[in-house]
Amino acid sequence: MIPSAELLHLADNVIDSLETDSSQYLTEDSLLKLHSIFSDTLILAALDLIDQRKVTESSTPWGFVEYEVLGSTATHIVYIGLPKTLMPSYCSCPAFNLTVLETGQSLMCKHVLATRLAIRLGLCVKQQISLDYLATSISQRYRG
Numbered sequence: 150m151i152p153s154a155e156l157l158h159l160a161d162n163v164i165d166s167l168e169t170d171s172s173q174y175l176t177e178d179s180l181l182k183l184h185s186i187f188s189d190t191l192i193l194a195a196l197d198l199i200d201q202r203k204v205t206e207s208s209t210p211w212g213f214v215e216y217e218v219l220g221s222t223a224t225h226i227v228y229i230g231l232p233k234t235l236m237p238s239y240c241s242c243p244a245f246n247l248t249v250l251e252t253g254q255s256l257m258c259k260h261v262l263a264t265r266l267a268i269r270l271g272l273c274v275k276q277q278i279s280l281d282y283l284a285t286s287i288s289q290r291y292r293g
């Protein structure tokens with residue numbers, strides 16, 4: 150059972166309405182809004198990933214964008230803004246599969262939240278992907 154569309158929509162609205170102060174930190178108001186939807190652990194974990202600059206926005210020469218979040222054991226690929234699907238975002242980590250897709254316990258994993266917040270706060274590490282890089286990374290990803 151996946152989370153209800155209304156809840157996801159609400160979460161989207163909250164993230165889109167977050168505001169930062171002059172030093173790019175979330176305002177207290179924004180943090181309160183976040184806490185009304187997500188658990189403390191999830192928020193802290195996501196903010197921690199952003200603090201450590203672990204969210205990378207990679208764009209290809211033809212304008213495709215994907216996000217990579219460096220986890221403790223692996224790099225997870227995050228897709229945001231998937232058009233017209235039941236889930237507006239996707240992450241390749243096991244937690245997303247288990248707690249979001251299978252049991253519907255969470256709205257998103259920490260990687261998706263971190264990515265959404267990093268985009269909102271303008272704190273993604275940006276990289277342009279060359280075709281060479283793409284070829285290497287795809288062959289690594291599917292090697293084993």
Ligand SMILES: [Zn+2]
Nearest residue numbers: 240242258260
């Ligand atoms: Zn994840």
